[in-house]
Amino acid sequence: MAAIDSQELHDFLEKLVQDYEAMKSPILTMLNRIQERYRYIPVEALYELSQMTSYSFGDLNALVSSFEDLTTEPVGEHLILVCDGTACHAVGSVDVIKAVEDELGIRCGTTSEDGKYTLKSVYCVGACSLAPIAMIDGVSFGRIKLTKLDDMLASLRTEAAS
Amino acid sequence: MSASDILAPLRERGWERLYPDERIRITVGLGTCGISAGAQTVFERLSARVEELDIDADIVPVGCAGMCYAEPLVTVSIPGWPRAVYENVDEQTCDAITKALARSRYAKNNRMGFVYRDWLEDFGTWIDLIEMDGEEDEEETCPDDIARLPFLRSQEKRLSASWGRITPWSVEEYVAEGGYAALAKALFELGPRDMIDEVIASGLRGRGGAGFPTGDKWQAVTLEEDETRYVIANADEGDPGAYMDRGLMESDPHRLIEGMAIAARAIGAHYGFVFTRAEYPGAIRSIERALAEAREHGIIGKDVLGSGWSFDIEVVQSAGAYICGEEGAMLEALEGKRPDPRPKPPNPAHAGFEGHPTGLNNVETLAIVPSIILHGAEHFRSCGTKESPGTKVFSLAGTIKHAGLIEVPMGTPLSTVVEDIAQIAKENLHNIVFPEDSNFSEDRDASDGIAVQVGGPSGAILPLTLDGLTLDYEGLVDAGGIMGSGGIVVLGRRACVVDTIRYFLEFSARSSCGRCFACRELLAQAAQIVGDICAGKGYESDLAQLEELAKRIPRGSKCGLGKMAANPLTSGLRYFRDDFEAHLHGSCPHLVCKELMHFEVVAKACPGCLCCLPSCPTGAIKGSFGKPFVIDQEKCTKCWMCVSMCPYPALMAFPEPAMQSHGSADARQEDTPTCESQLPEPSVDPCIYCNRCIDACRHEGADILYFEGRGRDRTLKKATFDGEELCMHCGACERVCPTNAIEAIFRERST
Ligand SMILES: Cc1cc2nc3c(=O)[nH]c(=O)nc-3n(C[C@H](O)[C@H](O)[C@H](O)COP(=O)(O)O)c2cc1C
Ligand code: SF4
Ligand code: SF4
Numbered sequence: 079m080a081a082i083d084s085q086e087l088h089d090f091l092e093k094l095v096q097d098y099e100a101m102k103s104p105i106l107t108m109l110n111r112i113q114e115r116y117r118y119i120p121v122e123a124l125y126e127l128s129q130m131t132s133y134s135f136g137d138l139n140a141l142v143s144s145f146e147d148l149t150t151e152p153v154g155e156h157l158i159l160v161c162d163g164t165a166c167h168a169v170g171s172v173d174v175i176k177a178v179e180d181e182l183g184i185r186c187g188t189t190s191e192d193g194k195y196t197l198k199s200v201y202c203v204g205a206c207s208l209a210p211i212a213m214i215d216g217v218s219f220g221r222i223k224l225t226k227l228d229d230m231l232a233s234l235r236t237e238a239a240s
Numbered sequence: 241m242s243a244s245d246i247l248a249p250l251r252e253r254g255w256e257r258l259y260p261d262e263r264i265r266i267t268v269g270l271g272t273c274g275i276s277a278g279a280q281t282v283f284e285r286l287s288a289r290v291e292e293l294d295i296d297a298d299i300v301p302v303g304c305a306g307m308c309y310a311e312p313l314v315t316v317s318i319p320g321w322p323r324a325v326y327e328n329v330d331e332q333t334c335d336a337i338t339k340a341l342a343r344s345r346y347a348k349n350n351r352m353g354f355v356y357r358d359w360l361e362d363f364g365t366w367i368d369l370i371e372m373d374g375e376e377d378e379e380e381t382c383p384d385d386i387a388r389l390p391f392l393r394s395q396e397k398r399l400s401a402s403w404g405r406i407t408p409w410s411v412e413e414y415v416a417e418g419g420y421a422a423l424a425k426a427l428f429e430l431g432p433r434d435m436i437d438e439v440i441a442s443g444l445r446g447r448g449g450a451g452f453p454t455g456d457k458w459q460a461v462t463l464e465e466d467e468t469r470y471v472i473a474n475a476d477e478g479d480p481g482a483y484m485d486r487g488l489m490e491s492d493p494h495r496l497i498e499g500m501a502i503a504a505r506a507i508g509a510h511y512g513f514v515f516t517r518a519e520y521p522g523a524i525r526s527i528e529r530a531l532a533e534a535r536e537h538g539i540i541g542k543d544v545l546g547s548g549w550s551f552d553i554e555v556v557q558s559a560g561a562y563i564c565g566e567e568g569a570m571l572e573a574l575e576g577k578r579p580d581p582r583p584k585p586p587n588p589a590h591a592g593f594e595g596h597p598t599g600l601n602n603v604e605t606l607a608i609v610p611s612i613i614l615h616g617a618e619h620f621r622s623c624g625t626k627e628s629p630g631t632k633v634f635s636l637a638g639t640i641k642h643a644g645l646i647e648v649p650m651g652t653p654l655s656t657v658v659e660d661i662a663q664i665a666k667e668n669l670h671n672i673v674f675p676e677d678s679n680f681s682e683d684r685d686a687s688d689g690i691a692v693q694v695g696g697p698s699g700a701i702l703p704l705t706l707d708g709l710t711l712d713y714e715g716l717v718d719a720g721g722i723m724g725s726g727g728i729v730v731l732g733r734r735a736c737v738v739d740t741i742r743y744f745l746e747f748s749a750r751s752s753c754g755r756c757f758a759c760r761e762l763l764a765q766a767a768q769i770v771g772d773i774c775a776g777k778g779y780e781s782d783l784a785q786l787e788e789l790a791k792r793i794p795r796g797s798k799c800g801l802g803k804m805a806a807n808p809l810t811s812g813l814r815y816f817r818d819d820f821e822a823h824l825h826g827s828c829p830h831l832v833c834k835e836l837m838h839f840e841v842v843a844k845a846c847p848g849c850l851c852c853l854p855s856c857p858t859g860a861i862k863g864s865f866g867k868p869f870v871i872d873q874e875k876c877t878k879c880w881m882c883v884s885m886c887p888y889p890a891l892m893a894f895p896e897p898a899m900q901s902h903g904s905a906d907a908r909q910e911d912t913p914t915c916e917s918q919l920p921e922p923s924v925d926p927c928i929y930c931n932r933c934i935d936a937c938r939h940e941g942a943d944i945l946y947f948e949g950r951g952r953d954r955t956l957k958k959a960t961f962d963g964e965e966l967c968m969h970c971g972a973c974e975r976v977c978p979t980n981a982i983e984a985i986f987r988e989r990s991t
C-alpha cells in the first residue's frame with residue numbers, strides 16, 4: 079500500500095469538513111467519501127477528523143468498526159460483491175461465491191495479494207427478482223449461471239491483461 | 241409566488257412530456273432490476289436507432305413498474321394510441337420496435353400487451369381499468385389489455401401507480417400525476433391538528449415492521465415542549481430479500497419527499513433525514529436528483545410553495561449495518577456514535593435526533609401520507625381490513641415465475657399472492673434424486689414450492705399449504721411471524737428450510753449489537769446447533785434444546801432484533817419438523833446441505849461423453865471417453881458445476897441414505913468434551929456494557945474507549961494512533977467500572 083501523503087490527506091479532510099458543514103449529520107457521508115477516495119479509512123484520517131470536528135476519536139473508531147463497508151485495510155482495485163441475501167441464497171449463491179473464489183483464487187472477504195480484487199458477499203442488493211446476482215465495481219449482473227461466470231469476469235480479466 | 245403559480249406551469253409541462261401530442265414516448269425501465277437485466281444497453285440501442293431512422297420520439301428513463309421478471313421493460317406510446325408494453329427486450333427487439341415505429345406501427349415481438357390508461361379520454365386510473373375488466377362486455381374494446389394479466393389482475397395499484405411510468409426525479413411529471421397537491425392542501429387548507437386527525441382516522445399503520453399507528457406517533461411528537469423537531473425516513477431496508485423501499489425511492493422519490501414534508505408540517509419539524517443503504521446507489525441518485533429539482537422549483541427549501549414555511553431534507557448513506565434499521569441504532573449512527581439500539585423509553589417521538597422529538601417512519605408509511613391528505617381517510621380505508629387498512633407493497637422473489645413488486649390490499653390471502661400473482665416456477669430437477677421416503681414429499685407434490693418466507697430475519701417460514709393465512713399484521717403474527725418490511729421469498733424444492741433457518745440465525749447473530757445476553761450468547765448457540773444439524777452433526781436432543789432457546793431468546797432481548805430473531809426457528813420447528821428429523825438422520829431432503837448429499841454417475845445412463853470432465857475444478861471426475869465416468873467422493877467439493885454440464889440423466893445428486901441419528905437425549909452434553917463441535921462458551925468478559933467507562937474517559941478528555949465488533953465479538957478497546965497509546969492511565973475507567981472489568985479486559989490482552 080502506498081504511503082499516504084499527510085499533507086494531501088489533511089487538505090482533503092479540510093475540504094470535506096467544509097463541504098459538509100451545512101449538514102446536520104455529515105459523519106457517515108464523510109466516512110464514505112474517505113473510503114471512496116483512499117479505498118480504506120486510514121487511522122490518521124480518523125485522528126485528524128476528531129481534531130477538526132466534535133466527533134471523538136473513540137466514537138469514530140467505533141463507527142468504522144460497526145459498518146461492513148468501511149475498512150481500515152485497503153480494498154482491491156476491483157470490488158466484486160456477490161449477493162448472499164435470502165433470495166439469492168435460496169437459489170444457490172453459496173455455489174456462486176465458491177465458483178468466484180475458485181476463479182480468482184481468493185477467499186470471500188479477502189483481497190488478492192496484488193491488490194487487484196476484493197471479493198465480498200453482501201446481504202441483498204435489492205434486485206432479488208434477478209437472483210442470483212453479483213456486482214462488479216458497481217455494475218450489477220443478474221441471473222448468474224455457474225457455467226457463464228467466465229463472461230461475467232471477462233471484463234476484469236481483459237483489463238488486468240492490458 | 242403562490243402554490244398554483246409554481247405548480248400550474250409544472251403540471252402543464254409534465255403533461256406535455258407524459259402525453260405528447262406529436263411525438264412518440266418510449267420509456268425504458270432503468271431501476272436496479274432493469275439495469276441488472278441489461279436495460280442500459282437497450283436504452284442506448286433505442287436511442288441510436290431512433291436517431292438513425294429519424295423517428296420523432298423521446299426516449300425517457302423510468303423506474304421499476306414492478307414487473308421485474310419481464311425486465312428489460314420498454315413501453316411505447318404513439319399519440320392517440322394506447323401504450324404498448326414490451327418485455328425481455330433485447331437488441332433485436334429494439335430494432336423491431338424502431339422499425340415498426342418508423343412506419344407509425346407497433347411491433348409485435350415481445351409485446352406483453354397494452355395499457356389503456358393513457359388512452360382513455362378521461363385519463364382514468366389503473367383502478368378504473370381493473371374495474372372495467374370486471375365487466376365482460378368491455379373486454380372486446382380492450383384487446384391485449386395487460387391489466388388482465390394474472391400478475392396484475394389481483395393487484396390494487398395505489399401507491400405504486402406511477403412507478404415505471406414517470407421519470408422518477410422529474411418534478412414536472414410528478415406534478416402532472418397529481419403530485420404536491422397534497423402538500424399544497426396541507427400548507428394552505430389544513431392545520432397540523434387536522435392532518436394528524438386525518439392520519440389517525442385513516443388507521444395508517446407503520447410499514448416498517450411492527451405496524452404501530454402512525455397518527456399516534458406523530459401526536460406524541462406534538463405533545464413535546466421542545467420546538468426543535470425532526471422527521472426521519474427509515475430507508476435502511478435491511479431485510480435481505482426485500483426491495484420495495486428501493487423500488488419506491490428509485491421509481492417515485494418525489495412521493496417520499498412530499499410525504500416527509502407533510503409529516504414535518506404536521507409535527508412541526510423543519511428538517512428531515514433519509515437514512516438509506518449503501519447497497520442502493522440507484523435509489524440514492526434518484527432521490528438526490530429529485531431533491532435538487534424540488535429545491536429548484538421552490539417545493540423544498542426556505543419558502544415551501546410560497547407559504548413562508550421552510551423544510552429541507554438531507555440524505556444519509558449508511559455503510560452496511562443491518563442494526564441501523566432499528567430506530568435507536570439509526571439515531572445513534574446519525575449522531576456519529578456506534579449504532580447500538582437505544583434503551584426505550586424514551587421513544588424517538590420524545591427524544592430522538594440529538595435528544596429532540598423526532599417522527600421516525602418507514603419510507604412506505606411516509607409515501608402513503610400524501611394520498612390520505614388529498615383523498616381523505618375514508619378513501620384509504622376503502623380497501624384492506626379493519627385493523628390493517630389500505631394497501632401494502634410486497635416484494636416477491638425466489639422460485640417463482642413473476643418476481644417483482646406488487647401492491648395488494650391488506651388482508652389478501654397468501655395463496656392469492658403465491659398462486660395467482662407470483663406463480664411457482666418449474667425448476668430444472670432432471671438430475672436430482674429426491675428421497676423416496678414419502679414423508680418428505682407428501683405435502684409438496686401438489687406444487688413445486690415448499691415454503692414461503694415472509695418478513696426476513698424477523699419473519700416466519702411458513703408452509704405453502706397453510707390454510708387461511710392472510711397478509712395483514714394480525715394474520716402474520718398468528719402464524720408466528722411479523723409483516724416485517726414485506727419481503728416474500730418462495731422456497732422451491734431446491735431450497736432447504738433448515739439451511740434457511742441457519743442462514744437467518746447466523747445473520748441475526750452477526751448483526752446483534754451484543755449487549756443483551758440472550759441475543760448475544762443464546763442466538764449464537766441456536767445458530768451453532770442448527771449449523772451442526774445441517775452439517776450432519778446433530779443430536780436427537782437438539783430439537784428440544786432449540787425449542788427452549790427459541791423461547792429464551794426473545795425474553796432476554798431488549799430490542800426488536802433479539803425479540804424477533806427466533807421467529808424463523810420457532811416457525812420452522814412448528815411447521816417443518818420432518819425436515820429437521822431428516823437432517824438428524826443424516827440426509828438433506830432438498831440436497832442443499834453439502835455434508836448430507838453426494839453426487840454419483842449413474843453408469844447405465846452415462847455414455848461417457850466427456851461434457852462434465854472440464855467443469856470439475858478439483859479433478860474429481862474420472863474416466864475415459866465412451867465409458868461411464870465415476871466421481872472420486874474424496875475429492876468432490878460438491879460445487880454443482882458438473883451437474884449443469886451433463887446432458888444426460890447420468891450425473892445425479894443424491895441425498896445420503898437415512899440412518900440412525902446420533903445419540904439419545906443429553907448425548908450432546910456427554911459428547912461435548914470430546915466432540916469437535918462444541919457449543920460456543922459464553923463470553924467470559926465480565927463487562928456488562930454499561931458505557932460508564934466510555935463516559936468517564938470522555939470526561940477526562942482522552943475519549944479513546946470504544947466498543948468494537950458485533951454479537952459475541954463485542955469488546956472494549958482503546959483507540960491507538962500510529963501504534964502510540966493515547967491512554968493517559970488516569971484510572972478513571974477503572975474507578976467507575978461496576979464489575980472490575982477494565983482490569984480483566986486489558987490485563988488479559990496485554991499478557
Ligand atoms: C433489527 C431491526 C431492523 C429494522 N429494519 C427496518 C428497516 O429496514 N426499515 C424500516 O422501515 N424499519 C425497520 N425496523 C423498524 C424500525 O425500528 C421502526 O420501528 C420503523 O422504521 C418505524 O416506522 P413505521 O412506524 O413507519 O413502521 C427495524 C427494526 C429492527 C429491530
Ligand atoms: S436485542 Fe440484540 S441487538 Fe437488540 S439491544 Fe439487545 S443485544 Fe443489541
Ligand atoms: S457429462 Fe454426464 S454423460 Fe457425459 S460423461 Fe459426464 S456424467 Fe457421463
Ligand code: SF4
Nearest residue numbers: 927928930931933977
Ligand atoms: S465500565 Fe466496566 S462494565 Fe461498564 S462498559 Fe466499561 S468495562 Fe464494561
Ligand code: FES
Nearest residue numbers: 161163166205206
Ligand atoms: S437477495 Fe440477492 S438481490 Fe436481494
